[in-house]
Amino acid sequence: MVLAYTLLLFLLCSGLFYLGSDYSSTLVSLLHVILLIVPLICIMFGTIHFYNSREFIEMLLAQPVDRNSIYFGEYLGLAGSLVMALFIGLGIPILLWQPTEAALYLLVVGLMLTFIFSALAFLTSVRSVDKAKGIGSALLLWFYFAVLFDGVVLLILHYYSDYPLEELVLVLTSLNPIDIGRVLILLKLDTSALMGYTGALYQKFFGTGFGQVFSMSVLLIWIVIPLFRARKIFSKKDL
């Protein structure tokens, strides 16, 4: 499964590089891959993996092993293999074709998203015992972050376009890890467009060291919160 994922990423990425005429439009296509496929695979694969290894986890719990170390072991095993897949499938073509700053950002964002959505996968799977329900809610969660959320934000921004929205936009983007990742790469890629009008404002914020640290910390928070929330449930759960 992870191998298939690696292969998929590798083929997509090298195919895009091979066919793309202009590197920045190639990176835009890659951006779509990272923002859609990586979260989807991570959350789905994570949930399925958790439900499938349920018996194994139960067996482990019967041994004198700390629940915490089982939980984090499972998480690191899952996220680690997915990150490996990402690095091989995406990192190698990027290094071969376009080791630019924007491409490296792409990789970093992919890495963060892998950790975040693996954590979200664990959260959904510990919350419900029913496998179908768990996978369903994981899918919904992905749909919410990848598609629905942006629609709602777009609606809000359009509706309140007469008001000063700078802070609101920052807050709204922080509420969705995919959006933060997107904005981070956007600022490296579409600089010319973003220098116009309002874009310059965000460029000023995210382009500086503080903005980078801010967005990275928000991404870290997005890993930590679901991860520890799931751990809390897991450690108290009667399996």
Place this chain on the structure above:
Amino acid sequence: MEVKFGHGTKHSGNCNKFVLRRYLSIYLKGLLGAFLFSLLPVVCQAKNLSVGKGFMYRTIREALEQSDTGDSVIVNSGFYSEGALVIDKRIFLRGIGLPVLDGESKIAVITVHASGTHISGFKIQNSGFSDIREIAGIRLDEAHACVIENNYFYNNYFAVYLANSSYCRIQNNRIEGFARTETSSGNGIHLWKGEYNTILNNHISGHRDGIYFEFVKESSIIGNLSEKNLRYGLHFMFSDDDVYKYNVFRENGSGVAVMYTRNVLMENNRFEDNWGSASFGLLLKDISNSIIRNNLFSKNTTGLYIEGSNNTIVRHNEFRRNGWAVRILGDCYEDTLTENNFMANTFDVATNATRNMNYIHRNYWDQYTGYDLDKDKTGDIPFHPVSFYSKLTEESPHTLMMLHSFFVDLLNQTERVVPTITPEAFKDVAPQMKPFIYD
């Protein structure tokens, strides 16, 4: 040429007479020429007046006073700070070893009133600054057919200023300014009124406008590099029938502005890296009957901005990695946008128009997703270059931050299938499948 006499044939007499006559005429002409040539020093009597340490004249001012029309004043390397110099007769003012003319931040360094003056090889620096007068490194006042070449202008208010001068040539100058604010700085090369002037191969940076044209007709701007100027790389108004080509305009505050002008030919220029909230590669305002071709617009916030223009042809240009490749306002009509390459721009075309009164035809759009079943290299379905999202960002600019969101792409695709808010008439009915290759 060798002429042989007396070749013994029966026609030789005639022949000889003819050759002789021709020879005589050549000889006479030669004699006349030699006579005129010997007169030349008497007529012209051009002197060379050398200025510098250990030369005939210690100051340029002195040499200028002693000179007559047509003389050469040759200035050797050194530092000259002699107050405002005025040239009121035709002089060849030549610097050797880059002598420095300093204006001490107080005065206009050289002012020329005489036609045919030639100034070359100086470093002209620190002209004065004034809020009222336009003080320059070199100022030509109604002086025609002058040449200003191979000079280095450093830290002047205006570097070269032509007022009502024609047939002048300004070439191979390096013009460097240190403008900080628009109100406290002047232009690199400033032309006000005149015709048949040529601005050739200059490198201008750090002024308010790199090159400024107002009421300058039939002139050309060729091979210049204008970069890092505070406002425009080239500012161009009421200047009909001009040509500018092979120039590079880079990283200027707001790019290049061409306004209120007819019959301009702009070709083979590069408009690059003009970033900023009100920046564009090239702004056209009230332009008519002009041609823009073979230019490259790269990495500008807006590549080409067209307002109030008509009958202008935009052809064979490449738009690459701009925020908005072309922004065309609703008051433009009968402009033609054809055979251009649109590549990797965030938005191809933006407009506030609801109707299309321009021809958009046969361009290559890398965002085109159509097909070509009959293999005639032209897409079978039209391309709408104004996307839903581009329209949305016009209305509410903050939505720009949702760029490349999957949801936005979804909306764009839906809009392409069923246009609701984008102008349906704004389309390229013959989009190309492959980019054009220009030489």
